[in-house]
Amino acid sequence: MDARHKGGHDDVVIGMSDTYDGIILGAGHNGLILQAYLGKAGLKTLTLERKAVAGGGLATLEDPRHPGFLHNTHAFFQRAITTMPWYADLELERHGAHLIEPELNVALITRDQRALEWWTDIERTIASFETFSKRDAETLRRWHNDFVPIVRDILIPEGRSPPLSPDERAARLRRTAAGRRLMEVSALSPLEFVHQEFEHPTVKAGLLFFNGLREVDLRVRGFGHHIAALLASPAKAQMSRGGSAAVARALEAAVRESGGEIRLLCEPRRILVEGGRAVGVETAAGEVFRARHFVASSLNPHQTFLDLIDDALVPRQVRDQVARFQYNLLAPLFALNLNLAEPPRYEARANHPELDRAFMVILGLDHVDQFPEIVRHHEAGTVPPTVMWGACPTLFDQSQAPAGRHTAFMWEKLPYRLNGDPGTWDRAGAQHGEAMLALWRQYAPNLRDAVLDSFVCTPLDTERSLPNMREGDLLVGAFTNGQVGYDRPFRGAGTYRTHIPGLYLCGSSSHPGGNITGLPAYNAAQVLLADLGLKADWLSLPVAV
Numbered sequence: 009m010d011a012r013h014k015g016g017h018d019d020v021v022i023g024m025s026d027t028y029d030g031i032i033l034g035a036g037h038n039g040l041i042l043q044a045y046l047g048k049a050g051l052k053t054l055t056l057e058r059k060a061v062a063g064g065g066l067a068t069l070e071d072p073r074h075p076g077f078l079h080n081t082h083a084f085f086q087r088a089i090t091t092m093p094w095y096a097d098l099e100l101e102r103h104g105a106h107l108i109e110p111e112l113n114v115a116l117i118t119r120d121q122r123a124l125e126w127w128t129d130i131e132r133t134i135a136s137f138e139t140f141s142k143r144d145a146e147t148l149r150r151w152h153n154d155f156v157p158i159v160r161d162i163l164i165p166e167g168r169s170p171p172l173s174p175d176e177r178a179a180r181l182r183r184t185a186a187g188r189r190l191m192e193v194s195a196l197s198p199l200e201f202v203h204q205e206f207e208h209p210t211v212k213a214g215l216l217f218f219n220g221l222r223e224v225d226l227r228v229r230g231f232g233h234h235i236a237a238l239l240a241s242p243a244k245a246q247m248s249r250g251g252s253a254a255v256a257r258a259l260e261a262a263v264r265e266s267g268g269e270i271r272l273l274c275e276p277r278r279i280l281v282e283g284g285r286a287v288g289v290e291t292a293a294g295e296v297f298r299a300r301h302f303v304a305s306s307l308n309p310h311q312t313f314l315d316l317i318d319d320a321l322v323p324r325q326v327r328d329q330v331a332r333f334q335y336n337l338l339a340p341l342f343a344l345n346l347n348l349a350e351p352p353r354y355e356a357r358a359n360h361p362e363l364d365r366a367f368m369v370i371l372g373l374d375h376v377d378q379f380p381e382i383v384r385h386h387e388a389g390t391v392p393p394t395v396m397w398g399a400c401p402t403l404f405d406q407s408q409a410p411a412g413r414h415t416a417f418m419w420e421k422l423p424y425r426l427n428g429d430p431g432t433w434d435r436a437g438a439q440h441g442e443a444m445l446a447l448w449r450q451y452a453p454n455l456r457d458a459v460l461d462s463f464v465c466t467p468l469d470t471e472r473s474l475p476n477m478r479e480g481d482l483l484v485g486a487f488t489n490g491q492v493g494y495d496r497p498f499r500g501a502g503t504y505r506t507h508i509p510g511l512y513l514c515g516s517s518s519h520p521g522g523n524i525t526g527l528p529a530y531n532a533a534q535v536l537l538a539d540l541g542l543k544a545d546w547l548s549l550p551v552a553v
């Protein structure tokens with residue numbers, strides 16, 4: 009479908025001069041957050057963005073065939089961004105952002121019309137677990153209580169700081185009981201954790217699937233703490249009023265207020281290196297922008313080190329590490345988007361009327377092996393039995409559709425290389441969307457008559473739209489051993505600095521990784537400001553790098 013960007017700019021900003029303190033590549037939320045922080049520190053910055061609109065994954069499209077229907081084609085569920093330090097530091101509410109946090113945050117609806125529910129209130133979540141298994145509800149409470157201090161005192165601060173080396177981190181964790189507990193649980197895989205701790209198949213399936221949605225590989229040891237952290241996390245799913253792009257517009261306003269410039273429809277060809285230092289960027293159109301202090305890339309390592317820097321300036325070891333950087337181990341997303349005359353009405357509402365106000369809804373999840381099965385199909389390039397999840401944004405924000413109308417979407421994890429070739433999606437996408445709709449109608453029969461229009465977005469569409477999401481990888485690099493923390497994007501490279509002085513990384517391929525967290529940029533800002541000897545009183549944490 010041809011679609012128009014909501015709130016985008018037709019005009020292209022022309023730089024006032026061609027020399028800046030710093031140049032940033034990519035105006036996704038990470039690029040914009042870094043730029044706004046540096047602007048507040050008094051630096052003159054320019055961001056180069058290949059698209060006609062800034063925001064990257066914070067994208068909202070208006071259906072050109074049906075004006076007024078808005079669709080959030082990438083990030084929709086914002087994970088508690090109102091609690092992120094940059095949300096306050098950059099005064100996003102003053103710049104127009106408004107986040108909504110529905111109380112019934114996630115509901116897994118089973119084929120027999122039951123519902124496993126995650127509420128913003130943990131007591132209501134425990135009560136819902138109890139309807140499946142009393143023992144699992146008690147286990148949930150125990151892990152929640154155990155992990156609340158671990159999340160608060162260890163995991164949240166770790167996400168908001170440049171990572172420590174593995175040895176230093178382990179030494180620190182060993183010093184406290186909470187740290188030792190974290191290490192002990194981490195040693196498991198999420199799969200082992202769930203099978204060891206929980207008993208009911210629906211509870212197990214729900215926990216594993218929900219964890220998988222956060223792109224954590226269930227099979228891999230070292231990630232066993234993720235489910236406990238999920239149970240204890242204060243971070244709930246939120247959505248942006250006016251669509252996800254409204255957050256991008258607020259970030260842009262913060263950038264502009266701090267004096268930053270954003271150049272749209274502008275693709276870099278080369279990062280300029282002189283005397284061994286990054287000194288600017290040459291664009292595909294042949295323009296040259298010079299940087300007095302730094303170039304920061306929010307792009308993926310392939311783009312940054314292999315496409316944009318002369319081979320001779322990238323040591324063989326770095327090129328090999330980049331080549332080994334893995335994307336998309338768990339399968340990218342396929343999306344079905346609907347324009348509706350009325351919201352989906354789930355049959356299970358007869359027993360659970362609260363489902364009329366459910367935010368994220370999971371359908372098709374029947375047994376505990378389904379997530380591993382999805383990953384196996386991804387590896388084979390085949391289509392698994394559908395498990396899908398999504399929302400009806402207009403239940404909570406009527407501004408995303410014409411009066412009385414609605415939008416809704418479902419996502420499914422499907423292989424990038426369908427039948428061995430991503431190009432297959434261009435022929436098979438619409439048909440798969442029909443299959444998803446057929447399943448959706450089994451749970452919400454009113455969708456037989458309520459659909460006004462629909463369109464799909466395939467994993468290939470994602471990569472075309474945002475090429476940094478190689479193979480449609482929404483994390484811009486998988487979460488797996490050797491690609492997290494200090495080792496993200498590769499061993500020892502988690503410092504946001506690179507082998508070229510003056511060249512920094514600030515995107516999702518750096519710690520703590522993808523999704524709309526803004527933390528790669530927040531951490532990169534701390535490192536950059538420290539390297540430049542600049543103080544930043546508004547940063548919520550002390551600069552410790």
Ligand SMILES: Cc1cc2nc3c(=O)[nH]c(=O)nc-3n(C[C@H](O)[C@H](O)[C@H](O)COP(=O)(O)OP(=O)(O)OC[C@H]3O[C@@H](n4cnc5c(N)ncnc54)[C@H](O)[C@@H]3O)c2cc1C
Nearest residue numbers: 034036037038058064065082083084085482516522523524
């Ligand atoms: C279908 C889908 C659903 C998702 N759902 C969620 C969700 O619900 N919640 C969530 O938190 N996350 C979600 N994500 C993930 C989230 O969108 C990303 O992790 C996030 O956008 C990454 O932010 P970023 O700033 O690092 O990169 P991006 O948002 O990708 O921004 C990078 C920017 O760089 C630009 N760029 C790329 N290449 C070049 C180039 N060569 N030259 C110049 N500019 C370039 C891009 O156009 C883009 O503007 C989803 C992603 C997808 C695809």
